[in-house]
Amino acid sequence: MTVSTVKPENLEFDAPASALRLKDILKTLPKECFQKNSRKAWSAALFSVAVVALGYWGLAVAPWFLLPVLWIFTGTALTGFFVIGHDCGHRSFAKRRWVNDLVGHLFMMPLIYPFHSWRILHNFHHTHTNKLDIDNAWQPFQTEYYDSLPRSLQNGYEGLRGRFWWVGSIVHWAGIHFTLAEFQPKDHSKVKLSVAVVLIFAAIAFPTLIVTTGIWGFVKFWLMPWLVYHFWMSTFTLVHHTAPDIAFYPEDQWNAADSQLSGTVHCNYPGWVESLCHDINVHVPHHISTAIPSYNLRLAYQSLQQNWGDRLYKECNFSWALMKEITDQCHLYHPEACYRSFTDYRQGQ
Numbered sequence: 001m002t003v004s005t006v007k008p009e010n011l012e013f014d015a016p017a018s019a020l021r022l023k024d025i026l027k028t029l030p031k032e033c034f035q036k037n038s039r040k041a042w043s044a045a046l047f048s049v050a051v052v053a054l055g056y057w058g059l060a061v062a063p064w065f066l067l068p069v070l071w072i073f074t075g076t077a078l079t080g081f082f083v084i085g086h087d088c089g090h091r092s093f094a095k096r097r098w099v100n101d102l103v104g105h106l107f108m109m110p111l112i113y114p115f116h117s118w119r120i121l122h123n124f125h126h127t128h129t130n131k132l133d134i135d136n137a138w139q140p141f142q143t144e145y146y147d148s149l150p151r152s153l154q155n156g157y158e159g160l161r162g163r164f165w166w167v168g169s170i171v172h173w174a175g176i177h178f179t180l181a182e183f184q185p186k187d188h189s190k191v192k193l194s195v196a197v198v199l200i201f202a203a204i205a206f207p208t209l210i211v212t213t214g215i216w217g218f219v220k221f222w223l224m225p226w227l228v229y230h231f232w233m234s235t236f237t238l239v240h241h242t243a244p245d246i247a248f249y250p251e252d253q254w255n256a257a258d259s260q261l262s263g264t265v266h267c268n269y270p271g272w273v274e275s276l277c278h279d280i281n282v283h284v285p286h287h288i289s290t291a292i293p294s295y296n297l298r299l300a301y302q303s304l305q306q307n308w309g310d311r312l313y314k315e316c317n318f319s320w321a322l323m324k325e326i327t328d329q330c331h332l333y334h335p336e337a338c339y340r341s342f343t344d345y346r347q348g349q
Contacts, residue, residue: 020257025288028307033292033300040295041093044278048080075228076276081107083278089119090290109201114194117177120187126290130263132248138238140333161331169233239267240283244329247338260287261311269318
């Protein structure tokens with residue numbers, strides 16, 4: 001499908017970022033981007049089920065020396081489960097809410113991720129992307145707050161911002177998704193339901209797995225793929241909004257359109273990762289509108305490139321060099337430089 005360049009009337013494309021509005025960007029996207037397609041949605045869901053099943057079959061029959069490869073494959077395929085639940089959480093999988101809720105719970109259940117807990121907290125991130133002290137996804141600490149922490153917590157933060165970034169998603173998952181205090185009272189019943197679903201699943205599945213395959217079976221079939229899944233979750237979410245020159249803004253200076261358009265990174269991953277994870281890393285259009293289903297993200301991004309290319313953050317490719325740059329430099333928030341490394345901060349004290 002060809003994407004046309006559409007410029008709404010009376011829109012000043014050279015206007016300052018503070019004047020830019022999300023609705024100005026939305027007007028330029030083809031209507032096809034927002035159309036739900038049941039065949040594509042269910043095909044993606046069945047594809048994920050098939051590749052996860054293939055991964056587990058491989059784990060069951062493969063010799064020990066192939067296990068690391070199969071853990072990577074199966075864990076990445078399980079990340080596709082999360083992306084299906086992700087679409088359900090944004091109500092872009094199906095037209096009926098109960099279908100979204102049912103499918104979302106089923107696909108997030110093996111990951112022990114409470115669906116409504118994640119949905120509510122994740123939508124908060126979309127509402128406040130890159131808003132300093134408010135955004136809840138990889139928010140950089142300000143120096144004053146970092147200095148106020150006990151050394152043990154400083155060490156923990158340094159690890160998560162450094163070479164142990166890949167466990168950040170586990171900390172995020174365990175730290176806030178099971179705690180009612182993180183949610184408004186009106187959401188408590190939904191959060192309790194989702195927590196109960198995953199706890200009941202774990203109470204049945206884990207003992208059954210251990211009884212039938214032993215502790216090693218639990219590690220082989222669940223823990224290792226789950227850790228790979230969290231590696232991708234940590235990596236994807238960190239890269240989506242982190243680069244040495246991407247800024248977070250105080251609430252009185254924050255602009256939704258500019259933060260979603262220019263503060264979101266498009267990162268290219270290997271094709272097999274993109275396929276298993278349903279193009280979730282074509283992430284800029286998802287922040288322009290969460291109503292865009294995952295199978296329409298590339299169409300939407302092509303339109304954004306044509307209409308708003310001068311405002312998009314530069315693309316990057318996933319590599320160790322990229323992760324080294326982020327984990328070496330993007331540590332503490334700096335109002336002018338965007339980030340300071342721990343080393344630079346200590347040398348400047």
